[in-house]
Amino acid sequence: GIQVEQSPPDLILQEGANSTLRCNFSDSVNNLQWFHQNPWGQLINLFYIPSGTKQNGRLSATTVATERYSLLYISSSQTTDSGVYFCAVISNFGNEKLTFGTGTRLTIIP
Amino acid sequence: DAGITQSPRHKVTETGTPVTLRCHQTENHRYMYWYRQDPGHGLRLIHYSYGVKDTDKGEVSDGYSVSRSKTEDFLLTLESATSSQTSVYFCAIRVQGHYGYTFGSGTRLTVV
Numbered sequence: 001g002i003q004v005e006q007s008p009p010d011l012i013l014q015e016g017a018n019s020t021l022r023c024n025f026s027d028s029v030n031n032l033q034w035f036h037q038n039p040w041g042q043l044i045n046l047f048y049i050p051s052g053t054k055q056n057g058r059l060s061a062t063t064v065a066t067e068r069y070s071l072l073y074i075s076s077s078q079t080t081d082s083g084v085y086f087c088a089v090i091s092n093f094g095n096e097k098l099t100f101g102t103g104t105r106l107t108i109i110p
Numbered sequence: 111d112a113g114i115t116q117s118p119r120h121k122v123t124e125t126g127t128p129v130t131l132r133c134h135q136t137e138n139h140r141y142m143y144w145y146r147q148d149p150g151h152g153l154r155l156i157h158y159s160y161g162v163k164d165t166d167k168g169e170v171s172d173g174y175s176v177s178r179s180k181t182e183d184f185l186l187t188l189e190s191a192t193s194s195q196t197s198v199y200f201c202a203i204r205v206q207g208h209y210g211y212t213f214g215s216g217t218r219l220t221v222v
Binding site: 001031035045 | 141143145166169198
């Protein structure tokens with residue numbers, strides 16, 4: 001099946017810093033999602049972005065489908081941004097199976 | 111927002127016993143999913159459903175079965191629980207019309 005790799009695995013930043021999280025995938029996709037899992041375990045869908053760029057407040061995401069990667073940008077980090085960020089994809093042959101990467105754990109220090 | 115609830119929220123069970131987890135949605139979304147989350151593995155797909163009585167296996171389906179007799183309910187059964195099935199289980203729905211997903215709050219299952 002499709003492989004999804006995220007980097008870095010861990011990231012520790014001061015409040016106010018910017019960050020870039022990366023997601024690489026091994027096959028062509030028709031669906032790519034970014035999720036945030038907060039410290040209480042709740043998973044929140046951030047973006048649906050199989051290609052192109054989207055922005056939502058301090059968060060933005062870019063997917064370059066031809067090169068099989070996606071980036072999540074977080075600007076002016078706040079402590080509430082802490083948690084684990086997951087990328088998840090459905091390959092063009094994936095029959096609606098949403099496959100997750102292993103995540104990036106982000107810790108924002110006040 | 112699409113309503114999705116999982117029950118129970120926590121369960122401790124003994125090795126060898128059957129266990130059923132329930133996922134309930136309040137709308138008529140077609141796709142429903144069961145994942146397990148373990149340290150170092152992210153979320154791994156167990157089974158998913160694309161309609162009533164229509165299900166398919168994910169990457170870690172051994173030891174699990176599912177049923178969907180009504181659109182709103184998706185049941186996950188551990189036929190004979192083992193310690194390796196100690197995990198946090200998440201249900202998800204694909205929200206029709208905008209390509210997003212909503213996750214339940216999770217069920218923490220401990221097999222002793």
